[in-house]
Amino acid sequence: MNWISNYVRPKINSLFSRREVPENLWTKCDECGTMLFHRELRDNQRVCTNCGHHMHIAPRERFEALFDGGTFTEVRVPAPVEDPLKFRDQKRYPDRLRAAQKASAEHEAMLVAEGEIHRTPIVAAAQDFGFMAGSMGMYVGNAIIAAAERAVALKRPLVLFSAAGGARMQEGILSLMQMPRTTVAVEMLKEAGLPYIVVLTHPTTGGVTASYAMLGDVQIAEPNALICFAGPRVIEQTIRETLPEGFQRAEYLLDHGMLDRVTPRGQLRDEIATILRMLTGEGPVVHGDLPKPVETTQPDPLPVQDALPPTDATADPNAPKPPAG
Numbered sequence: 003m004n005w006i007s008n009y010v011r012p013k014i015n016s017l018f019s020r021r022e023v024p025e026n027l028w029t030k031c032d033e034c035g036t037m038l039f040h041r042e043l044r045d046n047q048r049v050c051t052n053c054g055h056h057m058h059i060a061p062r063e064r065f066e067a068l069f070d071g072g073t074f075t076e077v078r079v080p081a082p083v084e085d086p087l088k089f090r091d092q093k094r095y096p097d098r099l100r101a102a103q104k105a106s107a108e109h110e111a112m113l114v115a116e117g118e119i120h121r122t123p124i125v126a127a128a129q130d131f132g133f134m135a136g137s138m139g140m141y142v143g144n145a146i147i148a149a150a151e152r153a154v155a156l157k158r159p160l161v162l163f164s165a166a167g168g169a170r171m172q173e174g175i176l177s178l179m180q181m182p183r184t185t186v187a188v189e190m191l192k193e194a195g196l197p198y199i200v201v202l203t204h205p206t207t208g209g210v211t212a213s214y215a216m217l218g219d220v221q222i223a224e225p226n227a228l229i230c231f232a233g234p235r236v237i238e239q240t241i242r243e244t245l246p247e248g249f250q251r252a253e254y255l256l257d258h259g260m261l262d263r264v265t266p267r268g269q270l271r272d273e274i275a276t277i278l279r280m281l282t283g284e285g286p287v288v289h290g291d292l293p294k295p296v297e298t299t300q301p302d303p304l305p306v307q308d309a310l311p312p313t314d315a316t317a318d319p320n321a322p323k324p325p326a327g
């Protein structure tokens with residue numbers, strides 16, 4: 003041992019350990035490793051400003067960026083029976099639910115809302131990958147039915163953002179029953195002649211891909227989103243072959259005719275409004291909230307000197323005087 007290992011190295015280590023960043027202020031991009039400041043990341047809808055990597059975004063945050071002025075009204079979702087199978091793995095299912103509710107500050111894995119995008123009234127539903135991997139249980143089924151019923155009642159299109167690891171295994175067969183249930187909900191929209199747009203976000207897998215997430219009139223995906231029924235690892239192990247580059251990613255699926263569009267998150271708002279207006283036969287989106295000022299050739303009705311404050315003799319003599327003329 004010499005003075006380098008005994009003295010210099012601990013000094014250097016202490017210098018570097020002091021530079022640790024608080025977790026809540028900075029987020030590291032999984033793709034390029036850039037440290038992103040939380041406000042910058044929120045303003046960019048959780049898309050890396052350096053490499054364009056799309057991170058997970060909570061439904062509430064997504065809706066705030068999606069709807070006009072960030073305003074929307076939540077649609078009430080009927081609560082299902084809690085833990086009908088009395089399921090238990092390492093933890094009891096109700097305990098897992100409670101932990102997820104505490105961590106996400108949401109009630110369940112789907113949020114339904116009504117509002118307007120570029121003055122186009124819609125009903126929207128978004129799945130929360132942060133809540134038990136967005137798994138499709140009875141609540142998610144109820145949420146999609148509530149969203150479809152609300153859309154039919156208001157004669158509005160439905161826009162759905164999917165993100166799921168599949169069915170919720172803690173609800174067993176009852177979670178699989180949501181596949182036909184949600185398919186019927188989508189059918190209700192089609193019978194009413196209302197557009198149904200699906201935005202597939204990373205990752206959309208399992209029973210969700212096998213039901214409502216693939217039934218849209220227009221299928222949009224966010225860049226590089228993994229969209230599949232069985233994941234690439236499972237397929238590779240089954241067929242014992244190396245899969246092509248980008249297999250089951252949004253761009254690959256677009257090339258192979260599974261999707262209609264791959265659209266970056268920042269452009270979704272404009273794109274959804276445009277597509278919905280085309281499908282419903284409304285005019286194109288009007289940008290800006292105020293009409294353009296009309297140019298007049300008439301002189302300004304208020305001359306400049308009249309606009310100045312009147313001079314008062316009793317006023318403070320040190321006060322600045324209005325310019326003469």
Ligand SMILES: [Zn+2]
Pocket residue numbers: 031032033034035036050051052053054055
């Ligand atoms: Zn990045």
